[in-house]
Amino acid sequence: MQESTSKTKYVLLGVLSRGPQTGYSIKKAIEYEYSHFWQESFGQIYPTLKFLVKEGFAESTESQDQKNGRGQIAYQITEAGKIELKKWLREAPTIEKLRYEILLKVSFGASCETDAVVGHLDEFIKRNQLLIEEVDGFLDYFKRINKDEERHIDSELTALCGKYIYTAMRDWAVESKRIIEERKVEEHETKNS
Amino acid sequence: MQESTSKTKYVLLGVLSRGPQTGYSIKKAIEYEYSHFWQESFGQIYPTLKFLVKEGFAESTESQDQKNGRGQIAYQITEAGKIELKKWLREAPTIEKLRYEILLKVSFGASCETDAVVGHLDEFIKRNQLLIEEVDGFLDYFKRINKDEERHIDSELTALCGKYIYTAMRDWAVESKRIIEERKVEEHETKNS
């Protein structure tokens, strides 16, 4: 894990930098705040937490005294952990490798019925529309609480990213659908002329 | 590979559905047309091509007689391969799991200097701007040739996807930068009052 390219380590440090958490609550936090743009599984989280302790980037406190279920292990970031996180934050982010399966299906669409592709696009548009509305709800909420309490900038920026990306995907799908249906008409006209 | 979730198999079938190709030229084709939204390495391509032949989805033709380098192996899709591809195209695409590292860095930005984060955003804006211009070039080209030859709809849709996504990312970064710098000023004012 020394020279790995995995970011799990830094994501955990980032979440822990806001306050102590258990492995379980870290998972929930990532799901809640980042799920659309980042994901981590327990299979990654628990071993990485142990690694962080081993390297001195975090400390663990076991406690059996709570009401719910078995004993839990709370982790908190150390000074060394904060330095390690800061070091990573200063480095230029790597260029992301995106994979849009729907783009492939639309692109290879000539090999199946137009209706199937259009159906996928319709579903895609619907899904992105829902996500946009969901994110708008968040953004409204942030706008309201920002007046009183301190701003939750990190969550706001994540939600904003969602808004832009989902809108882009929706609009792309709408225009793609238009282009595909336009071609269908063109082909029909060619046949009948 | 029977019940795998890997899409490599279908991507290769999709590319082969347009005409016979060698493993090498398939790689080039994917790089050229999809690189921003899909990628495959030789380590995936060559074994999968052999698998496709084994399953009867493709046929291979070896030839030693060409000028360049060692003998090459041309693959072409079979009827069974076309059916397999069509079957996949009809299925609903899986929901993509996106990972934006820059979002994490921006989100955890409170743990390092504001300038570092702003610098990342500036780089990101610049890069997306260049990509938008690149994609615009493609789209112009398509617009021109569409009048004469038959439309290259698949490439057009991919380029369009690029245009929307890169624009969204650029605009998100611009607004994020604004929000971050706004907060910096707010904090300054709080200190001085």
Next chain:
DNA sequence: GCATGCATGTAAGAAGTTACATGATTGT
């Protein structure tokens, strides 16, 4: 009594990247 949520963890495997080996041809 049973599902769900809280909570930690491991093992197996799938998926994907990187580095390497080989080798001919073409252009500088």
Next chain:
DNA sequence: ACAATCATGTAACTTCTTACATGCATGC
């Protein structure tokens, strides 16, 4: 002479997901 391009392939490795095991508490 050397770098680049064409061309095929494998092995090692990293990364990540999935499935499983365990077990208490709470609500239906």
